[in-house]
Amino acid sequence: MQELPDHAADEPHAPTAHAAGAAAAGAAAAAGAAAAAAEAPPAVDAVAAVLKGNEALLTAKELELVRALLQEGQGHVFEAWPAPGTGDADKRRLVAQLVQLDASYHGGLTAYIGNAKELLRDSREGRNPFDGYTPSVPEGENLDFGSRRFLDLEEGGLAAAARAAFVLVAGGLGERLGYSAVH
Structure with missing residues (x-):
């Protein structure tokens, strides 16, 4: 802040360009x-x-x-x-x-x-995180319930199920699990 001489304290004055610049610089710094x-x-x-x-x-x-x-x-x-x-x-x-x-x-x-x-x-904002993602149906085999092939595959599946783990990402995109492939 610019100091005024003692005799100028009682006189009305306009701020100088220097004082205005200093005030603006102070405001900008703040x-x-x-x-x-x-x-x-x-x-x-x-x-x-x-x-x-x-x-x-x-x-x-x-x-x-x-x-x-x-x-x-x-x-x-x-x-x-x-x-x-x-x-x-x-x-x-x-x-x-x-x-x-x-x-x-x-x-x-x-x-x-x-x-x-x-x-x-x-x-x-209404953006869909799945934009650009195209789901696909994997190829598979149609089986007749109760057929020999069905029963053989069921037996193998039950044996494998004891060693399998399933993860279901519910209610989100899996971002907490670090899965980012669907964004």
Whole structure:
């Protein structure tokens, strides 16, 4: 801010170009700092504020995951944490689960959250994630129920069923399982 000489303090004056430029530069710097703060990962203070002193329970890697989750707007996961010394084992279990989930999804939990947001945005905008996907019917054999061939194949199928596993992706595209071929 431009200082006025003592005698000018009582006189009306118009701001100078220098003062206006300085004010604009200050406003631009403040806006830039606010934008940078919005994009920057939450400071340790933000983590400490959400964890309410419980950060001492966590490793550096776990704190980094918490910081990343806060940046993704997931602070509600930790909001109900009681003070240190209360439910610490439960807190550690939750964070261990988060670390495991982070390691099991390609790109971690932040990628999962980003993918979920993208899928929700596409749904809201009416985009079909299956556009361009052409389902096909596999070739097979028509069998007559009770025929010798049917019974032989049934016997082989029952023997193989004991060693088979089936995965049914229900209610989604399988993105939590890391399957991305249908997008």
